[in-house]
Amino acid sequence: MSAVLAMMLVVIGVAVVGAQLSPEVREALATAKNLYVATKRADGSPSKASPIWFMVEDDAIYFTTVPTSYKAKRIAKGSPILVWVGSEQGPHFVGKGEILRDPALAEKMAPAYDQKYWISWLGFFRPRADRIRDGKTVVVRVTPLPADS
Numbered sequence: 001m002s003a004v005l006a007m008m009l010v011v012i013g014v015a016v017v018g019a020q021l022s023p024e025v026r027e028a029l030a031t032a033k034n035l036y037v038a039t040k041r042a043d044g045s046p047s048k049a050s051p052i053w054f055m056v057e058d059d060a061i062y063f064t065t066v067p068t069s070y071k072a073k074r075i076a077k078g079s080p081i082l083v084w085v086g087s088e089q090g091p092h093f094v095g096k097g098e099i100l101r102d103p104a105l106a107e108k109m110a111p112a113y114d115q116k117y118w119i120s121w122l123g124f125f126r127p128r129a130d131r132i133r134d135g136k137t138v139v140v141r142v143t144p145l146p147a148d149s
Helices: 004-016 025-029 070-076 103-116 129-133
Strands: 033-041 050-052 056-057 058-064 078-087 091-099 137-146
Touching: 004 056, 033 058, 033 070, 033 129, 050 129, 056 103, 056 129, 058 103, 070 091, 070 137
Parallel strands: none
Antiparallel strands: 033 050, 033 078, 056 058, 058 137, 078 091, 091 137
């Protein structure tokens, strides 16, 4: 009986914690400058992969986009996000996206962009809290889905 209970707790713990990035993806994220992301269209076909800048924190990836982009609209409707690291042939995973409108998150992302992208520390193409507040930009958080999703 205790073995069954222990197994149930492990399964519940995995369900609560969610999927994790594979070691291959995690290693590639440590040095990659770009991700390539695609979403699924209403007919189920994948969109064209777009290069994006990003920040990684734990097992989540964050990037910004305009709320009127097809990418943001599909993510808001629940489309999975197809992510390739470094190149369109790089290590990849499928994730769940969440649209966030938190200016503090943009402020947290900006220094990470500054460290990774030289043009960001000049003030270009970096996440900005005022753009989030004004509704011009949204933050997307991507977390990996289990491999069988």
